[in-house]
Amino acid sequence: MALGKDYAAQECSIARALEVVGERWTLLVVRDALYGVRRYNDFLVRLGIPRAVLAARLQTLISAGVLEKRRYQDSPPRDEYLVTARGRSLWPVVRALGAWGNDTFDDTLPLRTFHHAACGAELGAHGECPGCGAFVPVEDVEMRPGPGLDQDPADPVSRALLGPHRLLEPVDAGTGALPAPAG
């Protein structure tokens, strides 16, 4: 991002964090990565982001150690982007931001809810499990569609995210169909 020219934003860990994740689109890329999106094209269609910008953001996130590029197929060569431990530790940020957005624009129904996968309880206001009281790490979170969510999104990736989904588990956008196709 570079505030001022390069790093004029004094000594502050918030400013340094924003140098990495404060650019346009970056936190949405991280959000989708935490949701389980892993492929270039899947990010592309779900975000509607310009290709050049996506490539630049992925590169920045890799340099920052938030994502990791891994070859999952040799012929043709295909890579996927995985969330590192450092990226997973951005979950509190993403979750807090989403919670604030949900509280702030409360004119609409909740779009998604997050639950402790172990017990199914919906997470509290600060990301903790109401049962055990402890903060739930991203790998133990299950995302469920809320009443306000569009039931028929245009892109296959969003369609694959319509059902309940364990975070970080890869999203299967291969089938454009619903999990249990009726037709």
Place this chain on the structure above:
Amino acid sequence: MALGKDYAAQECSIARALEVVGERWTLLVVRDALYGVRRYNDFLVRLGIPRAVLAARLQTLISAGVLEKRRYQDSPPRDEYLVTARGRSLWPVVRALGAWGNDTFDDTLPLRTFHHAACGAELGAHGECPGCGAFVPVEDVEMRPGPGLDQDPADPVSRALLGPHRLLEPVDAGTGALPAPAG
């Protein structure tokens, strides 16, 4: 911010939150507001932000209900910017981002620490008080300088923030001197 052209970033509370606080500088303005900065010029010198951008961001934050403009003097007319309840509820976001930045760039000493004002205990990894276990709201947080902090910053606002400081309490930048001047 307007992703895409206006609001192409589908239905997602994170995207909507970023429409408000995702623009360059905005979260740093919110951070300083939570720290107790209230005046246009104080934001200006502490952030090193262009005047036009600061004016635009303050306006955006007021429109979003995060800040509130209040006249504190009539002659000459002077206004200050106060954090609303909605702005205070951004504390989890700001705190989580700072915590991530601190963990990520751990090559340096911590710059500031946050404590539960009631008991003095340093906040846990998720903003909770280790004693009572509950999340500490921003009005009950005390900020203390850490070992990595520059002891002689250039601008008077940062100087006023050198000592322990209850969040949201107004920063007195009127005196450029230290709390207990030796000279």
Place this chain on the structure above:
DNA sequence: ATCGTTGGTTCGTCCATTGAACTTACGGCG
């Protein structure tokens, strides 16, 4: 040989940020 898919790069246009200069409203000083 051609088409489609995936994962990019390049390029022209346009908008936002930047930093400097200018403006307004007032208080204080001599």
Place this chain on the structure above:
DNA sequence: CGCCGTAAGTTCAATGGACGAACCAACGAT
């Protein structure tokens, strides 16, 4: 009274980044 200083902006030229369309490359399928 004229001049200076401060707080809070607005205006403006130059620049940099985002946008979107087009192009490129490697490969599988037909």
